[in-house]
Amino acid sequence: MRTGRTLEVGAVTTMAGALVLSLAVGEEQTMGNLARILFVHVPAAWLAYLAFVITLLGSALYLIRKDLRWDRLAASSAEVGVFFTALTIALGMIWGKPTWGVWWTWDARLVLTAILLFVYLGYLALRRSIPDRVSRARRSAWLGMVAVVQIPIVHFSVLWWRTLHQPPTVLRPGEMQMDPPFRAALFASLFAFTVVYAALLRRRIEVAQLDDLAEEAAASAERRVAGAAVTAPGVPETAPPADTGEARHRPGAAPFLAASTLVAGALVTASQSSSLSPWGWVAYAFGATYASMAVYAIWLAARQCSRAGVAG
């Protein structure tokens, strides 16, 4: 618990520091203030990558060790990764409208990122569809290992194909084409977002542990009822547990919620006005980032509290 608290305080502090730096640097030559949006868009994309690589590691370790803790790591990281992928797309749209002139276009990078989101939503859906914990863990581990091939494809799409999206500035061969003040702000943001990821992941793993405990309790209660039925048929000695259905593993509605809120927000703004000032766009992007992170964190904490109640 102490480590978790430290992580969460650290996440808020580093985010505040990154925000100050992101707003303090000067304007970019071409984009002016709009360049600040990249200090949240790029870290969100980095964490989508990192989260799905952690899912790969958790999946592989589960298949080797057959320990459900690695499955919980893989599943939790995938959910947090879906959150960051949705955030990346939303922030990219908020940047794209004033810079390119369009919210969305069928460019290879954009389409592949959308596919990445849907494949990992499929991963979360697969987990919901398998009731047995062990076969759920095994099957989703295979998917978690196969799906990660998308990461290099998404990342290098801008080099392999001619796209509207610019090529990478940071994870690329050769010298970084970015002036030092922007680098400082970008790296501070990358660090801060990584701490946020760690804090969210930790929370999500705790929720997964409570889910597993509740599921185990429900399963053993079911066995007791079944055993009782064999020895004394027709005599319902113990009431069946009320929350058997409730104890089912429930991966996130939060990423869906966050993604749809952001997309809805983008669409509303699109219909209202496409002529915000550059600072208006920056405020929109940063506001969407902090709001969605807060919603996800609060939602995880709420789920943790309600689960802790169920598991006793």
Add this chain to the structure above:
Amino acid sequence: MRRYRWFVVPALGVVMVILGFLVFTLKDALVYFRTPTEVAESAAEGRVRLGGQVVPGTIEESPGGVAFDVTDGTTTLTVAHTGAPQQLFRAGIGVVVEGTWDGAVFHSDHMMVKHDEQYRTEDGGTYHPGGYPTGDSG
């Protein structure tokens, strides 16, 4: 549960084949825009996207739009754009325009501004839109 393995191997195979197909066969179809050289070499056809750098000193306001030259360093084409130019439109910037090529002028009705991977402070280094927009540069 052993039979599940029989599913994994073909599934992996299918994924690899799809990936290979995407990377090698669809390479041209996944190209978002054509360069001035490619457009100039092609016969007049349907709607295409043309991408390049706006040549400084060629921007002229026209009634209901703007005209300018777009270059890839080898070939320069004249674009007649209908509609308001994008907010960030200026000399030297990358643009992608959508429309038709009649052999002499590219008639565009949709413009997008392309930002490259360089980020420069106002008093910082020089902005070099170098090598733009070959697309296969690293």
